[in-house]
Amino acid sequence: MSLKSQSTSGGSRASFHHACPRCGSPEVRRLAVIHETGLMTAPSAETGGHERSALAKYAAPPVQRSVVWWGTLAGAAVVVALVSLARVGLGTLLAGGVAVIAAMFAFHASRYNRVVYPGLHDLWARSYMCGRCGDIFAE
C-alpha cells in the first residue's frame, strides 16, 4: 500500500501561497478585499459590526490630495488681492500671502498625486493583513 502524492506539478505560480511573515498564519487577506467587504457589510447591532467597519477604515486605500481646493483658494485670494489693490493695505498683503501659500499647497498636492500617490496606492493594492496577529505586509 503505497500512495504516491503528486508533488511534481511543475511551477504552479498561479496558486502562490501567502502566509504571514510574522506568525506564519495562512489566514491573510488583501487590504482591498477587507476594505470592500467592510464597506458592503451593513452595520449590525452586534458588537462585531462596529469593529468590522473600523477595520475597513483601517484598510482604506491612500487618499489623493485635493489640488482643486487649494487651486480655488489661490485663485480667490488672487482676485481679492487684485481688488484690494485699489486701496493697498494690510488686506492686500494678507490676500497676497494666502494666494502664495495656497498656490504652494496646490503645487505640492499635484506633485504628491503624480509622484508619491501611485506608489502608495500600488503598495496598498499589494498589501495583506494577517487575520491572526493583524500584521500588514506587502506581497
Ligand SMILES: [Zn+2]
Ligand atoms: Zn500573523
